[in-house]
Amino acid sequence: MINMKRVMAAILSLSVLMGAPSSAFASSYIMHTVKSGDNLYSISQEHNVSYAQVANLNGKDELYAGNLVKVRPISGNKDIRIYLNDQVITADTLPYIENGRTFVPIRFIAEAIGIEQINWNDHNEEAILMKNGVTISLPIRQSYAMIDHKTITLDAPINIYNGRTFVPLRFVAEAFNVDVEWQESTASVKLYTKGYKPVKTETVMKASISYSQEDLYWLSRLVHAEAEAEPFEGKLAVANCIINRKKSKDFPNTIKEVIFDRNWGVQYTPTANGTIYNTPSEESVKAARMALEGNNNIGESLYFLNPKKSTNNWIVKNRTFYRRIQNHDFYL
Template sequence: MKKIICSILVASMFLTNTVSHANSFLMHTAKAGDSYFYISEKYNVTINELKALNEDSDDIIYEGSLVKVKPISKNITIKIDNITLQPDQSPYIENNRTFVPIRFIAEALNIDKILWDDSSKTATLMNNEKTIKLTLGSHIANVNGKDIKLDAPISIYKGRTYIPIRFISEIFDCIVSWDNSSSTVLIDTKSTYNEDLYWLSRIIEAEAQGEPFEGKLAVGNVVVNRKNSPNFPNTIKKVIFDTNYGYQYTPVLNGTIYNSPSWESIKAAKMVLAGNNNISNCLYFLNPRKSTNTWIIKNRTFYKSIGLHDFYR
């Protein structure tokens, strides 16, 4: 398996595309010890169905190989800013994530550079201040030096390198949703409101996961209060990534800012953006059980506690 990856990947990255109208499939990346019996039990399909679908006459499954599990009832559609795009190869789904060819999504999102390091089998996408490194077979993506876990690995399929479309699109500041009725991935690249919602919901999730809803709302309002203050940057994204006095938010430093938010965090972010303020003009918060920052305690006025966080003006 490893011997053929290099030549396949080089071809997949740089050869001219050909259009394919093959169906989309639910896929499974084989792990050490996987068998057709295990996969058939996991996905409730028969061994014979699996073998027929994968055109396989023996019982050997190689670690890292993609196994077709079942066809998806509808081919997956990709829409960017309401324009329907046709990938040159059909997407597939693994662990509820839609995977598409790397060059297709990079070009669709106008990524500046796509590089390939043959020695490490790593693709690098570069756009503005973002650099993403994606290594073949890995569950880890590296974003500006921070490792982010993926739900399924980067893989070769039909001679092309496939990556998760939601992850890549969101890293490059797009809003992604899924229309189950039409099996359509919807990507919005333009809306300022969507960019604010994207980053605000993620900082709320990263800072207030496990906190009561009022605590999530309060964390979001601190960020917006900073955006509206002349002493801080004037956009939500810039507030979150502000490093004028060191990293303002730990999730930016440890990479959890890129984790997907819960529905509660999204709801809290929407309420904050709609003007629901439960924290007055507070500009700071901390968890006194974990924080080593004594400057806030010594120099700012305590307002109140919500959950594990103390809020200061």
């Protein structure tokens, strides 16, 4: 381990953790890390966007494995905003999203949550953050990190973008005991330190009494049956897909009727195989409740599927891809 002055000097000279300030883009982007064999066409197909869009965003330069390319602006051409205890905090380079995860410059998040020490390990090409006896290691261009020597798989790799090292915001924040909430409607990430009580908006308070116990009963069971093995964010997204259908004129207008809808055939396999009646986990109940209270992380998506298992080509061919969360793809 080396001292902070030497670390910062090395970082500046290598443009790894720090770099010259660059102008911000008009919006934050959905990004893709190039893999061996990728080209702009294959990337456009993987993300269900047009080749022309990807080419226009990135030009026709040769692609290199490990580098980032832009897929599309986030919904609504918004900038991602970061809040700490309900106060906006700003980085000099905009965050981006890859595989459903928000990435931010490492120095930005470290300073925001009071990291005591940032080190750089040349041998392993990794940044090391330490606070309150917790150490996390973040190796560049790898899809894993370590918390006190325990390896954690990430949904997308740590990477270099605009001369900065970008790291997954939720992973770093939660590793240091900071709560994280994503608000889809405003493209905002809310960070809350322990002991701080978030301001509860009037909208959320009204939404919290707008559902019945029957709604919670069936929604939590559907979430559990469809997304038991998915992360909490995936469970929340599945719950919101059901709620979005309830709100849509094209589907029934109650949670239960949406789940058991067979107008175009069985909509959700658990209603056919009986797993809809299994007792949901606490996390599934929490996801259902949060969705019913207005916490939406999936926009207006109406459909989801596991591309490794699904045989439903109609969704892929006819609906607009929105986002991937672990094993599920979500469509508008």
